[in-house]
Amino acid sequence: MQAQTTAMSSNSVDRYEMSKGKSVIEVGECDGEGESGSIASFSIEQESLENENLEIDPKEEAAFVRKLDTRLLPMLAFMYFLSSLDRSNIGNAYTSGMREDLQLTSKQYSNAVSVFYSTYLAAELPTTLILKKTKPKYYMSFLVLSWSIITLCNAFVQSYASLIALRVLLGAFEGGFFPAMTLIISILYKKQEQGKRIAFFFGSSALSGAFGGLIATGLASMKPAGGLEGWRWLYIIEGLISVCASVWLFLELPKDFDNIPYLSARETEILKIRAKQRVAYMGDGRFEWSYVFDALKDFKTYISFTIQFCQDVILYGFSTFVTAILKLGLGYTSREAQYMSVPVYILAAIVFLISAYISDRLKVRAPIFVCYNVIGAVGYILLLSVHNNSVKYFACYLITFSLYTGTGLNIAWLTNNVAPHYKRATALGLNQTLGNVSGAVAGQIYTTAPYTFGHSFSLGCIVLSNLLAITQMFILKRINRKRQRILSGEISDDHRGVRNGDNALDFKYCM
Structure with a gap:
């Protein structure tokens, strides 16, 4: 699993109440923050917010969050489901005939599993920088399409060397997806809202193993069709699903997150107010x-x-x-x-x-x-x-x-x-x-x-x-x-220097 970047949400202990009956900014002992405006175009100076009304009716805000959940979460969770599926299906393929057809030793199979992470880790690092230069709509749909094509290519490998090459490429394209996805969540959701959403992604990752097992069960005893063994059809089926998913992501993911097409004018205003609330109560986060x-x-x-x-x-x-x-x-x-x-x-x-x-x-x-x-x-x-x-x-x-x-x-x-x-x-x-x-x-x-x-x-x-x-x-x-x-x-503070942060x-x- 790739590695995953999440913080569970928690009920708050300390609250900043903006007004009676209005939205509440919650700062809990066990909250993760995850704020990152790398791909949002909001530019907000903290000083300009002092006299600005940042109130949102709680029912209106709840409806706004539900709309984001409906339009974004199923799509992103499905993409992460496919990412986990396409990286781990080598286990299903190995026990469904790949080992015999490619004459893989146990050591070679282990190497094929391990080599994936060499490029997966390297691809994680530049994601934030890439998203400063390009739109997530294009970058993320490109990643999904690329790993889909590589998954399809796995159906036609004939040797250990070609398997290793494809695993290296798969890691290079899958590595950047989860950081990009969590960056979107950190921009659109408040910190106390983020944990449950990312937990939803982890749940989808776990279910991918079950789905892969179901497909492999049907193909494990299948006779070769079209000149291809059952484990090769496993890659073809999963690859084609991923190709279709990349089209869905390209069509549905907003180009700019400060101007989301399916939000009304009032909902867009709420989105911007929520971004301002983050600056007003959590600082501008200067590096x-x-x-x-x-x-x-x-x-x-x-x-x-x-x-x-x-x-x-x-x-x-x-x-x-x-x-x-x-x-x-x-x-x-x-x-x-x-x-x-x-x-x-x-x-x-x-x-x-x-x-x-x-x-x-x-x-x-x-x-x-x-x-x-x-x-x-x-x-x-x-x-x-x-x-x-x-x-x-x-x-x-x-x-x-x-x-x-x-x-x-x-x-x-x-x-x-x-x-x-x-x-x-x-x-x-x-x-x-x-x-x-x-x-x-x-x-x-x-x-x-x-x-x-x-x-x-x-x-x-x-x-x-x-x-x-x-x-x-x-x-x-x-x-x-x-x-x-x-x-x-009760006791004096023996700490030297300024106390800040944690x-x-x-x-x-x-x-």
Whole structure:
């Protein structure tokens, strides 16, 4: 999974009420910010907003948000669904005949999985700069069309070398899509609205595995048609769906987000007021290099990306190799492995959405994914210790509790606890870049059935992730208590220099 950039929404604690019965700007302890105007053309000076009326009727605003959700979210979620599908379908193809037809060794398959992330990571970095020069409508539809064509080309590979080349190209075109998509969400939605929308994208990513398994189930036992084996038709079907989706994206995605065609004049005015509210209450976000250095000196940055690396190893390793685990590790047939993987992915999606909801309700992050990781650890222990295949298959369901929950909530935890914006952006960038390196690592630990080393490595990642999360919770609780004592006058503040951002005395860390 690519790596994903999300912050769960939360109910607020502190509120700035604009007027009685009017819209409320919420600033919660556990909110992510994600503001970035890179592709919006709003240019707002904070000084000009002091005497401006920024009120919006809450019912009117709710209707506006629902309209955005209706027009944008299904389309973007479907594109991310296809992105996840087209990158991970190599697992379905491998167990449906690709291994035999291309005479791939286990090591070669692992290399094909890993090499994707070499260009995927590189493509993530320049996305923001590219979107400053071009419209997201053109850039994002180009990316979808490009990876669709590459997916179609996979149906005609004849050698290991050509497979590697196509995986490299696929990573180059898929890498920029998720950052562009989250940038759009950060511009159109308030920070407390963003988390649930991005959680929706993660849910669609989990469902892509189930969809791929369903298609592969139907094609696994199919006799060659048109001179092509069933696994090749898997790529053709998914590639054609993606081509059609690129046309939909090109026609529907607005060219400019300050002038969206399907919004009325009043809705466009609301959109601009919401952008002004962000500046009025959160500042203009001027960049300073000191924010970058602050992020590099902050222990939370390093704990976060280490946790992210561990959680992504679990996610990429299991989700990519689950059909191989079922077929080569547990001894099921190709057809059985395909359809048995479907409910596993469905449960993964359900578990993640429930965890996001619980996390928002309780306003905590780490305790949720630590508890879920314990369930996942039990799954890996069963895979490693028992010999009954039915029990091992049950263990696969337990592992789903660690898949998307840990990655999503850890990102949320970081964004909640790092401020201001550019310090957060630096920490989050390191989190995603270094965390996604695990995609390449995952391909190298799952090399030989029954994948004992891969399961053991993943179990170790769960243990390390939980130890780091628990350690950081204790540290943050201690800091919160100390700040509270300073504010109440019980002890003096021994801090040297100016306190700002998440170092301010009134900044309370989220657990």
